[in-house]
Amino acid sequence: xxxxxxALLDLLRRQLGPAHVLRPQDTDLSAWTVDWRKRYHGRPLAxxxxxxxxxxxxxxxxxxxxxxxxxxxxxxxxxxGGGVPDASGQQILLNLGRLNRLRALDADNLTLTxxxxxxxxxxxxxxxxxxxxxxLSLAAEGSCTIGGNLxxxxxxxxxxxxxxxxxxxxxxxxxxxxxxxxxxxGGLRKDNTGYDLRxxxxxxxxxxxxxxxxxxxxxxxxxxQTTALAACASLEAAVALLGRARAALGAALTGFEVxxxxxxxxxxxxxxxxxxxxxxxxxxxxTVLIEQSEAGAPDEPGEAAAARATARFxxxxxxxxxxxxxxxxxxxxSLAQSRSLWALREHIPLAQAEAGLNIKHDIALPVSRIxxxxxxxxxxxxxxxxxxxxxxxxxxxxxxxxxxxQAPAGVDAPSFLLRHEAQxxxxxxxxxxxxxxxxxAEHGIGALKCGELGRRKDPVALALMRxxxxxxxxxxxxxPGRLLPPG
Amino acid sequence: xxxxxxALLDLLRRQLGPAHVLRPQDTDLSAWTVDWRKRYHGRPLAxxxxxxxxxxxxxxxxxxxxxxxxxxxxxxxxxxGGGVPDASGQQILLNLGRLNRLRALDADNLTLTxxxxxxxxxxxxxxxxxxxxxxLSLAAEGSCTIGGNLxxxxxxxxxxxxxxxxxxxxxxxxxxxxxxxxxxxGGLRKDNTGYDLRxxxxxxxxxxxxxxxxxxxxxxxxxxQTTALAACASLEAAVALLGRARAALGAALTGFEVxxxxxxxxxxxxxxxxxxxxxxxxxxxxTVLIEQSEAGAPDEPGEAAAARATARFxxxxxxxxxxxxxxxxxxxxSLAQSRSLWALREHIPLAQAEAGLNIKHDIALPVSRIxxxxxxxxxxxxxxxxxxxxxxxxxxxxxxxxxxxQAPAGVDAPSFLLRHEAQxxxxxxxxxxxxxxxxxAEHGIGALKCGELGRRKDPVALALMRxxxxxxxxxxxxxPGRLLPPG
Numbered sequence: 001x002x003x004x005x006x007a008l009l010d011l012l013r014r015q016l017g018p019a020h021v022l023r024p025q026d027t028d029l030s031a032w033t034v035d036w037r038k039r040y041h042g043r044p045l046a047x048x049x050x051x052x053x054x055x056x057x058x059x060x061x062x063x064x065x066x067x068x069x070x071x072x073x074x075x076x077x078x079x080x081g082g083g084v085p086d087a088s089g090q091q092i093l094l095n096l097g098r099l100n101r102l103r104a105l106d107a108d109n110l111t112l113t114x115x116x117x118x119x120x121x122x123x124x125x126x127x128x129x130x131x132x133x134x135x136l137s138l139a140a141e142g143s144c145t146i147g148g149n150l151x152x153x154x155x156x157x158x159x160x161x162x163x164x165x166x167x168x169x170x171x172x173x174x175x176x177x178x179x180x181x182x183x184x185x186g187g188l189r190k191d192n193t194g195y196d197l198r199x200x201x202x203x204x205x206x207x208x209x210x211x212x213x214x215x216x217x218x219x220x221x222x223x224x225q226t227t228a229l230a231a232c233a234s235l236e237a238a239v240a241l242l243g244r245a246r247a248a249l250g251a252a253l254t255g256f257e258v259x260x261x262x263x264x265x266x267x268x269x270x271x272x273x274x275x276x277x278x279x280x281x282x283x284x285x286x287t288v289l290i291e292q293s294e295a296g297a298p299d300e301p302g303e304a305a306a307a308r309a310t311a312r313f314x315x316x317x318x319x320x321x322x323x324x325x326x327x328x329x330x331x332x333x334s335l336a337q338s339r340s341l342w343a344l345r346e347h348i349p350l351a352q353a354e355a356g357l358n359i360k361h362d363i364a365l366p367v368s369r370i371x372x373x374x375x376x377x378x379x380x381x382x383x384x385x386x387x388x389x390x391x392x393x394x395x396x397x398x399x400x401x402x403x404x405x406q407a408p409a410g411v412d413a414p415s416f417l418l419r420h421e422a423q424x425x426x427x428x429x430x431x432x433x434x435x436x437x438x439x440x441a442e443h444g445i446g447a448l449k450c451g452e453l454g455r456r457k458d459p460v461a462l463a464l465m466r467x468x469x470x471x472x473x474x475x476x477x478x479x480p481g482r483l484l485p486p487g
Numbered sequence: 488x489x490x491x492x493x494a495l496l497d498l499l500r501r502q503l504g505p506a507h508v509l510r511p512q513d514t515d516l517s518a519w520t521v522d523w524r525k526r527y528h529g530r531p532l533a534x535x536x537x538x539x540x541x542x543x544x545x546x547x548x549x550x551x552x553x554x555x556x557x558x559x560x561x562x563x564x565x566x567x568g569g570g571v572p573d574a575s576g577q578q579i580l581l582n583l584g585r586l587n588r589l590r591a592l593d594a595d596n597l598t599l600t601x602x603x604x605x606x607x608x609x610x611x612x613x614x615x616x617x618x619x620x621x622x623l624s625l626a627a628e629g630s631c632t633i634g635g636n637l638x639x640x641x642x643x644x645x646x647x648x649x650x651x652x653x654x655x656x657x658x659x660x661x662x663x664x665x666x667x668x669x670x671x672x673g674g675l676r677k678d679n680t681g682y683d684l685r686x687x688x689x690x691x692x693x694x695x696x697x698x699x700x701x702x703x704x705x706x707x708x709x710x711x712q713t714t715a716l717a718a719c720a721s722l723e724a725a726v727a728l729l730g731r732a733r734a735a736l737g738a739a740l741t742g743f744e745v746x747x748x749x750x751x752x753x754x755x756x757x758x759x760x761x762x763x764x765x766x767x768x769x770x771x772x773x774t775v776l777i778e779q780s781e782a783g784a785p786d787e788p789g790e791a792a793a794a795r796a797t798a799r800f801x802x803x804x805x806x807x808x809x810x811x812x813x814x815x816x817x818x819x820x821s822l823a824q825s826r827s828l829w830a831l832r833e834h835i836p837l838a839q840a841e842a843g844l845n846i847k848h849d850i851a852l853p854v855s856r857i858x859x860x861x862x863x864x865x866x867x868x869x870x871x872x873x874x875x876x877x878x879x880x881x882x883x884x885x886x887x888x889x890x891x892x893q894a895p896a897g898v899d900a901p902s903f904l905l906r907h908e909a910q911x912x913x914x915x916x917x918x919x920x921x922x923x924x925x926x927x928a929e930h931g932i933g934a935l936k937c938g939e940l941g942r943r944k945d946p947v948a949l950a951l952m953r954x955x956x957x958x959x960x961x962x963x964x965x966x967p968g969r970l971l972p973p974g
Contacts, residue, residue, distance in 0.1 A: 106855050108726055109886070110854075176947070182947040183945055184948060187923075192642075192925070192931045195951075195955055195956075196683075250709065251737065251782070296735065319784065364676065366596040366598065366675065441678060445681065458669060458670055460667045464682075467959060
């Protein structure tokens with residue numbers, strides 16, 4: 001059957017109401033058709049905004065019958081171009097924003113069921129209102145959606161203790177490319193009844209089906225959260241400190257971030273009001289931020305829990321100072337001071353945005369291999385791009401680094417990218433691959449890294465993925481051109 | 488091509504050496520062909536014992552070419568008949584026992600890579616020798632294998648804190664039904680490069696491919712483990728205690744088990760030397776066992792960590808006594824006393840074995856629904872099988888109960904099963920389904936529960952599973968007749 005776009009649009013208008021089927025000819029859709037990093041500029045046949053899972057299923061049946069491709073979209077905050085349509089004018093852009101109901105919160109079971117279009121912050125707040133914690137936390141939390149978080153298996157700053165989005169999800173509701181509805185919700189922590197469909201859909205970036213709701217894990221709210229900063233002369237020392245912190249703090253260790261001196265110099269330059277907590281005001285080669293979350297009885301004052309955590313920090317850091325693992329340390333003495341230490345970490349992406357475009361890598365390695373990798377890589381980049389600056393920071397506890405190369409002072413950033421991006425990507429990703437690492441730790445593949453997936457993924461794994469795609473979406477209508485490279 | 492068993496056996500003998508291809512005509516294979524519960528008595532074409540992943544791949548290619556089905560087997564301790572061949576004499580039984588090398592331990596990365604045939608205890612001991620913890624722990628740990636644990640997504644007593652086998656695995660090596668080798672090992676905690684093949688194979692019970700090795704997560708060894716027992720008048724009270732324990736102990740809470748009075752009466756009857764720790768010696772309606780694992784600095788004495796944990800236990804239990812949530816409590820004052828409290832829990836399955844066959848259910852529910860479920864169900868069973876005894880115990884923190892019905896005193900157990908098993912299964916599983924639960928929490932489907940899967944699984948989910956099976960094993964040669972019911 002040849003596609004008849006007009007007939008499809010008429011059908012979708014009848015299904016959803018005309019207000020929820022918007023054509024680019026009639027409405028400025030750029031908020032939905034340009035990605036967050038503004039690298040992809042799409043043009044859909046129409047933007048459709050179904051109200052619930054049944055309407056999503058109806059849209060999918062209509063599109064499957066018309067052989068029209070569908071691009072699902074959450075908050076449009078993805079970093080790899082996975083959620084905007086191509087420029088053909090032939091794809092349906094299916095935004096999940098109206099599926100924004102919190103369906104249930106079960107405090108005894110520590111679960112919350114939310115529709116895909118719920119904003120992450122809305123979920124965090126609903127948990128907090130019940131005295132509980134939904135720990136997924138990332139820069140875009142004010143606008144990204146739970147559906148997008150799960151479709152991309154988002155990471156963030158709490159993975160060390162609580163895991164990626166995948167580990168925070170107990171059940172899913174999914175609409176298949178054929179328009180069937182799979183009701184796989186439910187708050188079970190154990191369920192060995194067949195293949196793990198849930199985890200197959202999580203991280204599939206809208207290429208196998210559409211997530212319409214999820215049952216999420218909640219946790220007791222920690223009685224206190226405290227933060228410390230430590231100065232390390234090398235990444236070896238930071239890895240040694242991580243080992244001691246894991247043993248001494250156990251699961252109370254909820255954050256272990258590193259930042260190189262160049263990253264914090266950039267922050268200090270663009271945000272001079274932020275603190276310079278170490279003696280002398282200079283940044284060490286590597287600054288480690290450690291966060292503890294301390295449990296406490298519901299009736300215990302938060303100060304008592306904070307005092308316990310602070311005492312543990314002081315013992316850990318005194319021992320590390322004595323051994324020479326660290327050169328200096330600061331333990332936050334109040335919540336405000338904790339926040340100001342986190343602000344240093346959180347301002348790195350903002351400072352980079354101020355400094356202009358750079359060549360970004362989102363890589364993961366076994367923690368044990370990170371020091372040698374970063375050292376060799378920094379040398380190779382200094383040779384390949386003399387004068388460039390390596391901004392290196394991230395979640396050392398998860399083996400995940402953001403590793404971004406900035407143009408030399410005085411060099412125009414866009415032309416630096418044009419000239420060096422392919423070469424630098426190849427250099428860094430070759431080294432990552434040789435060290436058994438991942439070239440996409442938490443951002444996913446989308447359109448941006450399809451080619452890398454084709455070049456770098458184990459060929460048997462790639463062939464298995466193609467068989468799965470073919471099995472679940474034989475017409476290749478779900479987010480085509482994303483995740484899997486052309487076969 | 489018609490199967491030529493003789494030609495296949497000749498080829499396998501050349502590939503593996505004649506000592507590793509054993510026919511039932513020549514050798515007593517009952518240790519491999521009868522399942523642990525002795526419900527399935529298989530007869531294979533041959534038992535083959537490859538030495539490594541390459542030999543597994545060669546066996547798979549030979550069997551695929553000959554169109555002969557393959558049943559992978561680990562330690563043969565499964566409870567659902569998933570690892571023994573059928574009685575046709577036409578299936579190859581592929582035992583992974585010779586793949587028993589520990590390939591690598593990376594202390595800084597907290598990972599261990601083990602071949603599929605490694606015994607769970609061997610992995611636990613290798614971690615302990617490096618001062619680390621591999622937390623998967625279950626009754627069969629002295630003979631079950633890592634490959635079997637992952638193929639069945641095993642649970643056990645540490646799931647509350649550390650997750651099921653799935654959550655403890657970072658990477659896999661897999662031989663496909665076509666004899667390709669996918670090398671997906673590696674110790675990455677974040678890797679968003681394509682579909683989650685790992686979790687699809689985990690729990691697939693040998694029906695999609697053969698796990699040959701895995702990279703597993705390790706943890707710092709707790710500085711102290713302490714145990715307490717509390718007496719609850721109802722499951723509602725036990726759920727309330729769980730909520731307070733989760734908040735007060737945080738991730739230090741590593742175990743929360745319940746046992747009904749009938750279960751502990753049975754233990755006391757068959758093992759009279761075990762303790763009766765509550766005042767008066769009688770068992771309360773529900774006994775809760777709580778375990779804490781306390782972190783500590785590597786140089787801190789274990790006693791100091793134990794004292795902290797004990798103080799937290801005492802505060803938690805004093806508050807619960809005051810509120811009337813519990814009626815009595817015992818905190819272990821030594822490691823030996825902790826072990827003797829755990830022994831009560833661990834002797835329930837042994838006491839049941841002494842008491843003879845019973846009708847077993849391995850169910851999971853949202854924790855919040857467990858009290859009403861158990862109460863209604865106990866009433867229904869008392870009506871359906873007057874005089875029978877409900878032995879109910881399990882991992883309340885995970886919502887997972889072992890819920891077993893024992894014949895009335897004086898009634899022959901096998902004839903009780905023959906008469907009541909189908910009816911009782913239907914009654915219990917209907918109620919589980921109505922409460923949004925699972926009829927197989929941690930034991931899997933295998934041959935035993937295929938029919939239940941066909942009757943009770945969401946039909947869309949079942950159709951999706953069939954598409955995945957067809958995509959990865961189009962000839963249906965991998966463990967046919969297991970997990971998926973006939974289509």
